[in-house]
Amino acid sequence: MRNVRIFYEKKGRMKFVSHLDMNRFMSRLIAKSKIPVWFTEGFNQHAYMNFAVPLSLGYVGLYEVMDVKITDDSYSLEKLVDDLNAVSTPDIHFVKASESVMHTKEIAFAEFKLSFDNIDAKMVNDFFTQQSIITKKKTKKGGIKDIDIAPLIKKAELCGNELTLILTAGNENNLNPSLVMTAFYDFYGVDPDFYDVTRVMIYNKDLEQFV
Amino acid sequence: MNNKEFERLLLTVQKPGRYSGGELGSVIKDKNKVDVRFAFCFPDTYEIGMSHLGMKILYSQFNAREDIWCERVFAPWLDFEEVMRENNIPLFALESRDPIKDFDFIGFTLQYEMSYTNVLNMLDLAGVPLRSADRKDLSPLVVAGGPCVCNAEPLADFVDIFFLGEGEEVDLEVIDLYKKHKALGSTKAEFLREAAQIEGVYVPSLYDVTYNEDGTINAVTPKENAPAVIKKRIIKDLNNCHYPENFVVPFIQIVHDRAVQEIFRGCIRGCRFCQAGFIYRPVREKSAEVINRQAKCLCENTGYDEISISSLSSSDYTELEPLLNEMLDWTQQNHISLALPSLRIDNFSEELLEKINHVRKSGLTFAPEAGTQRLRDVINKNVTEQEILSTCKIAFEGGHTAVKLYFMMGLPTETDEDLKGIADLGQKIVDMYYGMPNRPKGKSVSVSMSVAVFVPKPFTPFQFEPQISKEEMERKQAYLKSCITTRKIDLSMHDSSTSFLEGAFARGDRRLGNVLEAAFKKGCKFDSWNECFDLQKWNEAFSDCGIDPDFYSQRLRAYDEINPWDHLDYAVSKGFLVREHQTALNEKTTPNCREKCSACGANCYGEGVCFEKR
Ligand code: SF4
Numbered sequence: 001m002r003n004v005r006i007f008y009e010k011k012g013r014m015k016f017v018s019h020l021d022m023n024r025f026m027s028r029l030i031a032k033s034k035i036p037v038w039f040t041e042g043f044n045q046h047a048y049m050n051f052a053v054p055l056s057l058g059y060v061g062l063y064e065v066m067d068v069k070i071t072d073d074s075y076s077l078e079k080l081v082d083d084l085n086a087v088s089t090p091d092i093h094f095v096k097a098s099e100s101v102m103h104t105k106e107i108a109f110a111e112f113k114l115s116f117d118n119i120d121a122k123m124v125n126d127f128f129t130q131q132s133i134i135t136k137k138k139t140k141k142g143g144i145k146d147i148d149i150a151p152l153i154k155k156a157e158l159c160g161n162e163l164t165l166i167l168t169a170g171n172e173n174n175l176n177p178s179l180v181m182t183a184f185y186d187f188y189g190v191d192p193d194f195y196d197v198t199r200v201m202i203y204n205k206d207l208e209q210f211v
Numbered sequence: 212m213n214n215k216e217f218e219r220l221l222l223t224v225q226k227p228g229r230y231s232g233g234e235l236g237s238v239i240k241d242k243n244k245v246d247v248r249f250a251f252c253f254p255d256t257y258e259i260g261m262s263h264l265g266m267k268i269l270y271s272q273f274n275a276r277e278d279i280w281c282e283r284v285f286a287p288w289l290d291f292e293e294v295m296r297e298n299n300i301p302l303f304a305l306e307s308r309d310p311i312k313d314f315d316f317i318g319f320t321l322q323y324e325m326s327y328t329n330v331l332n333m334l335d336l337a338g339v340p341l342r343s344a345d346r347k348d349l350s351p352l353v354v355a356g357g358p359c360v361c362n363a364e365p366l367a368d369f370v371d372i373f374f375l376g377e378g379e380e381v382d383l384e385v386i387d388l389y390k391k392h393k394a395l396g397s398t399k400a401e402f403l404r405e406a407a408q409i410e411g412v413y414v415p416s417l418y419d420v421t422y423n424e425d426g427t428i429n430a431v432t433p434k435e436n437a438p439a440v441i442k443k444r445i446i447k448d449l450n451n452c453h454y455p456e457n458f459v460v461p462f463i464q465i466v467h468d469r470a471v472q473e474i475f476r477g478c479i480r481g482c483r484f485c486q487a488g489f490i491y492r493p494v495r496e497k498s499a500e501v502i503n504r505q506a507k508c509l510c511e512n513t514g515y516d517e518i519s520i521s522s523l524s525s526s527d528y529t530e531l532e533p534l535l536n537e538m539l540d541w542t543q544q545n546h547i548s549l550a551l552p553s554l555r556i557d558n559f560s561e562e563l564l565e566k567i568n569h570v571r572k573s574g575l576t577f578a579p580e581a582g583t584q585r586l587r588d589v590i591n592k593n594v595t596e597q598e599i600l601s602t603c604k605i606a607f608e609g610g611h612t613a614v615k616l617y618f619m620m621g622l623p624t625e626t627d628e629d630l631k632g633i634a635d636l637g638q639k640i641v642d643m644y645y646g647m648p649n650r651p652k653g654k655s656v657s658v659s660m661s662v663a664v665f666v667p668k669p670f671t672p673f674q675f676e677p678q679i680s681k682e683e684m685e686r687k688q689a690y691l692k693s694c695i696t697t698r699k700i701d702l703s704m705h706d707s708s709t710s711f712l713e714g715a716f717a718r719g720d721r722r723l724g725n726v727l728e729a730a731f732k733k734g735c736k737f738d739s740w741n742e743c744f745d746l747q748k749w750n751e752a753f754s755d756c757g758i759d760p761d762f763y764s765q766r767l768r769a770y771d772e773i774n775p776w777d778h779l780d781y782a783v784s785k786g787f788l789v790r791e792h793q794t795a796l797n798e799k800t801t802p803n804c805r806e807k808c809s810a811c812g813a814n815c816y817g818e819g820v821c822f823e824k825r
Binding site (some may be wrong): 012013014015016017018021024025027028029030031032039045046047057058087088089091195196 | 215218219221222227228231232233235460462463464468510511512513514515516545546
């Protein structure tokens with residue numbers, strides 16, 4: 001049995017599929033593709049799948065990761081990718097599969113790109129170079145608390161009307177780009193107006209690609 | 212509206228997956244390469260509509276034809292409707308996102324009366340005139356099928372064509388005729404006149420209805436050569452009838468999120484309250500071999516890990532044991548669970564029970580419908596107390612601790628004794644559980660009983676009967692509540708105001724069209740949803756139109772009265788319904804179709820159970 005990491009893109013109409021619904025979608029895709037995955041034992045048997053950092057509803061993801069266990073050692077990873085693509089929609093495109101190297105716990109950063117109009121480099125610079133950026137965040141218990149997101153922003157760079165953000169990601173301290181942008185627009189006192197959020201990459205703490 | 216703008220708006224509503232489209236199994240075609248575009252509309256939410264088998268069958272069948280592109284449309288939930296109206300987004304089909312007002316057909320499936328306001332609301336959202344007479348062009352044609360068509364008179368002013376019975380053949384015949392007329396450049400009137408000649412096609416505008424002074428119908432008169440009586444269509448050979456090889460598999464969770472395999476149509480039982488038991492006659496089965504083949508194919512193509520068999524009464528399938536044996540084998544091998552809704556297991560072999568017990572446990576449910584044997588005889592529900600108790604026993608021994616029972620209140624001839632019988636039956640189940648030495652250890656039993664208000668429906672022997680009044684219902688509900696003395700029984704009796712509205716529309720006539728439109732204009736929609744139903748508005752709509760709903764629902768109808776549906780022929784004759792009504796009042800049961808034919812009239816198709824060897 002091998003631990004296999006599958007990389008795929010989530011885009012187009014699939015943007016509207018929530019993380020929870022992705023689970024069901026993938027297990028059906030796996031069933032259709034007949035790839036030899038390991039099933040959990042017990043009463044409610046299902047294909048074992050594990051997703052690294054969930055992607056928010058509405059975002060495109062170009063470096064999405066799903067781990068499975070392959071029971072047939074002779075089954076090639078190229079075939080696995082082809083078999084999945086053969087039954088998938090073009091909006092979920094499988095790019096590659098490889099033996100997993102890092103542990104999903106090692107994920108520390110994610111890189112996003114997003115677009116907007118009516119923003120200039122100075123505005124971006126003024127906002128992101130602040131020592132601290134206090135904003136309100138919903139807590140898990142449903143309350144609201146003030147947090148400082150400045151330490152969680154690794155990089156913010158504007159190129160044309162596209163902003164690149166590298167933000168802390170992972171189980172603790174996951175920073176969502178929409179929270180950053182809400183703080184940004186609050187700062188300038190205008191209504192949030194950004195679109196096409198794409199997560200392009202995930203990294204470990206040394207900013208190495210997650211593999 | 213461009214795609215980007217549209218998608219941004221989608222992200223502002225709950226469950227954008229209801230409107231995004233793009234599901235696996237959805238069919239995309241090049242609109243320039245098809246002749247006919249069909250918007251298949253389900254007048255309720257995505258989650259409900261997507262669970263409906265009839266829609267899946269026709270979607271697949273229409274799309275199997277190269278010249279037709281059939282797309283899905285559901286009623287947008289309140290939040291998205293608001294967004295649509297604010298941004299002038301006309302109702303669109305999920306596949307192409309094109310406005311349905313430009314389609315050739317806008318087809319509704321009418322599954323329950325309480326969806327009628329959604330039909331109007333969807334037409335309005337589409338930007339299409341509500342009334343048939345105000346839509347002058349050949350297209351879009353507004354058509355409708357489904358069980359409610361057996362009396363869709365309340366929608367007669369809005370719909371151009373009703374399809375009676377099973378749609379697989381007649382729908383395509385009408386589409387072909389439409390293609391011909393479209394090419395000829397015919398008018399809508401010319402097309403409708405010819406369409407009315409196709410068996411199973413009812414064009415309501417070709418019939419004049421006149422009324423007596425007492426409000427009953429005097430005559431229904433066909434015009435322009437339309438047939439005096441319209442006969443429903445059935446598929447004679449289900450083995451060779453189209454069945455989907457794939458479903459559209461939704462992203463978001465829907466009500467029945469699984470593969471569904473139909474095993475037969477119709478029902479041999481003839482429970483007298485059940486419209487489906489009459490309007491789908493005669494029983495026609497698929498062979499076990501065809502069922503297994505279709506079911507396997509469906510699981511492979513959808514990737515579903517659950518499949519259920521579907522029919523009105525699966526226990527009556529003639530080859531049930533061999534069918535289940537084989538299905539259980541391949542489903543278990545492939546990690547697929549087999550759902551067997553409302554199957555009677557009291558006469559199964561040990562071996563089969565053992566196998567079924569391996570399958571994931573689903574709830575144990577029964578529908579005795581009435582509390583005493585006397586009343587069950589009146590309604591011809593052939594379930595005995597003994598059967599219920601022995602099935603519960605088997606299930607409790609297998610580890611179940613919860614059962615759910617469904618009943619009706621307000622059945623013809625019902626007395627307080629019958630209501631008390633409901634409570635008594637629940638008590639007997641509780642007592643039996645605690646009397647079992649081998650009951651599941653340390654667990655208590657839960658018996659939930661749900662009691663709905665009976666609504667008399669057309670084409671049933673109770674079509675002549677009045678529905679109970681609201682006052683009487685309230686008295687009965689209070690009495691039943693007082694009969695229940697244990698906490699192990701959970702009694703639920705929903706707010707039943709909708710039942711009375713349903714009762715009026717089920718047996719209503721064309722004059723209700725005005726009421727429907729008035730209610731829609733006041734904002735009524737999603738009437739089957741508690742959070743939307745507004746009795747006040749409905750009451751106003753009735754009084755604005757000067758119509759008393761009780762006239763339709765709470766009146767004993769004479770056998771010789773002309774009912775609004777009497778010009779429709781659903782194969783069961785009125786004479787048979789009268790006989791059955793009499794037999795009911797005499798508290799006598801009628802044997803099922805396999806025991807003895809009761810000459811209902813459904814043998815006219817020359818097929819089905821009527822011709823089995825007894
Ligand atoms: S004709 Fe006889 S056997 Fe056929 S459906 Fe009617 S009652 Fe049943």
